[in-house]
Amino acid sequence: xxxxxxTEHYLVLSAMLLLIGTVGVLLRRNVxxxxxxxxxxxxxxxxxxxAFSHHLQQVNGQVFxxxxxxxxxxxxxVGLGILIALFRNKETVLVDEIDLLxx
Amino acid sequence: MTDIAFFYAFAAxxxxxxxxxxxxxNAIHCAIALIxxxxxxxxxxxxxxxxxxxxxxxxxYIGGVMVLFLFVIMLVNLDGAAKERQYHRHWxxxxxxxxxxxxxxxxxxxxGAGSLKLESxxxxxxxxxxxxxxxxVLFREYLVPFEVASLLLLVxxxxxxxxxxxxxx
Numbered sequence: 513x514x515x516x517x518x519t520e521h522y523l524v525l526s527a528m529l530l531l532i533g534t535v536g537v538l539l540r541r542n543v544x545x546x547x548x549x550x551x552x553x554x555x556x557x558x559x560x561x562x563a564f565s566h567h568l569q570q571v572n573g574q575v576f577x578x579x580x581x582x583x584x585x586x587x588x589x590v591g592l593g594i595l596i597a598l599f600r601n602k603e604t605v606l607v608d609e610i611d612l613l614x615x
Numbered sequence: 616m617t618d619i620a621f622f623y624a625f626a627a628x629x630x631x632x633x634x635x636x637x638x639x640x641n642a643i644h645c646a647i648a649l650i651x652x653x654x655x656x657x658x659x660x661x662x663x664x665x666x667x668x669x670x671x672x673x674x675x676y677i678g679g680v681m682v683l684f685l686f687v688i689m690l691v692n693l694d695g696a697a698k699e700r701q702y703h704r705h706w707x708x709x710x711x712x713x714x715x716x717x718x719x720x721x722x723x724x725x726x727g728a729g730s731l732k733l734e735s736x737x738x739x740x741x742x743x744x745x746x747x748x749x750x751x752v753l754f755r756e757y758l759v760p761f762e763v764a765s766l767l768l769l770v771x772x773x774x775x776x777x778x779x780x781x782x783x784x
Binding site: 544562 | 619659660662675684687691703706708712713716723748756760767777
């Protein structure tokens, strides 16, 4: 008997997560929360990949999800390093106060 | 039947955690909410028989990345930021993305779940476990990307240390 939870359920959930993450990136002023929203976006993509991997019974989607996790970890490490350096120089974590390159 | 219950439980955990992550004021509360959300996603992986990713999600995301986030929140003083205005003045872009995705959702829900025209899912092949199959594919077809990923991690480690160091001589 096929499961009542279809691939579409996972796709809708993934779209919702992506939307919440995008709104977080666009709306929040705190850099730390913006980086957390980016993690949410990456997880939405992973959920999509795993859903299709399950749908097609091919494991390649999960391999791609692993690579995305690796890139997300690297991004978090470098991003948080930049954040610490930024806080040391500017004493702020609010993105609209970091406007050195703004016209 | 249990499938439905577990899916909706994990989905609710994921979405509620995500919403709290982008709305809460205190960054530590945001991190806790994000941990809940990531745990929900891990449960969804398990429902889809991706056991290896389930373990990776818990060990790497909840155990690794979130601890890194909490460390940085500890190092960076966020008390002042928590008292400030939390949202940008440039909210038009966010509203536009909300409206766009909302329109896609409305169309999707209006036309029903069958409108995606996915082929019917292939039957589950009994055989080797998830970790075995995954490792076979990872170390045979994707060996070069795997090595490049290790190089990327090395660069990220060195870059993170240099960036966070007190003074560069």
